[in-house]
Amino acid sequence: MQISTTLVTAPSRVRQATFVALAVCLAAIVAACVIVVAGLTTSFATAPFSPRVEDGHIPEGAAVSLDDDHLPAIGELDPALLGAMREAATAAAGAGLDVPVTSGWRSAAYQDWLLGVAVETYGSEDVARQFVATPEESSHVTGEAVDIGSVDAQSWLSQHGAEYGLCQVYANEPWHYERLIEPGEVCPDMVPDASSQRGS
Numbered sequence: 001m002q003i004s005t006t007l008v009t010a011p012s013r014v015r016q017a018t019f020v021a022l023a024v025c026l027a028a029i030v031a032a033c034v035i036v037v038a039g040l041t042t043s044f045a046t047a048p049f050s051p052r053v054e055d056g057h058i059p060e061g062a063a064v065s066l067d068d069d070h071l072p073a074i075g076e077l078d079p080a081l082l083g084a085m086r087e088a089a090t091a092a093a094g095a096g097l098d099v100p101v102t103s104g105w106r107s108a109a110y111q112d113w114l115l116g117v118a119v120e121t122y123g124s125e126d127v128a129r130q131f132v133a134t135p136e137e138s139s140h141v142t143g144e145a146v147d148i149g150s151v152d153a154q155s156w157l158s159q160h161g162a163e164y165g166l167c168q169v170y171a172n173e174p175w176h177y178e179r180l181i182e183p184g185e186v187c188p189d190m191v192p193d194a195s196s197q198r199g200s
């Protein structure tokens with residue numbers, strides 16, 4: 001009797017153990033899947049970029065001065081451009097004009113975000129590129145461009161900028177200035193827009 005009980009119960013224990021092992025494996029696979037899906041959901045949820053002051057962002061309507069070099073937008077500008085812009089701004093002040101800056105240095109991530117916003121706005125990358133360069137091509141990312149937020153100051157720079165080495169680069173962006181020449185030289189011809197290669 002003792003023997004026959006052992007013979008009957010032994011295979012049943014093996015089946016039970018196998019079932020438990022399979023259930024544990026299945027649970028582990030399900031748990032792994034849940035972790036992967038949760039991870040993907042989290043990374044998508046945190047993906048939207050929001051430009052910060054550290055990225056060179058200047059809040060809408062808050063044009064800053066060329067002296068605000070505690071802000072990365074101004075402080076990270078190429079020293080030759082910043083020096084030329086400050087000299088020009090001093091001369092413009094003598095004519096009663098402010099030279100507010102709406103954008104200067106930008107991080108590559110900020111530039112990439114701006115391009116994405118422009119693609120959404122214009123509905124096509126080709127049109128967006130006429131207004132916003134890629135991070136690889138933008139002079140803002142290298143600190144070699146400033147955008148001026150006053151039409152009067154833009155007009156003054158279009159007449160006097162070359163005296164300080166400052167030139168408008170793109171025909172469709174009267175606000176965008178770079179230091180392209182030595183003071184007193186003649187600015188090169190403008191290119192139509194930011195999607196064009198700069199002429200020689």
Ligand SMILES: [Zn+2]
Pocket residue numbers: 103140145146147173175176177
């Ligand atoms: Zn610009």
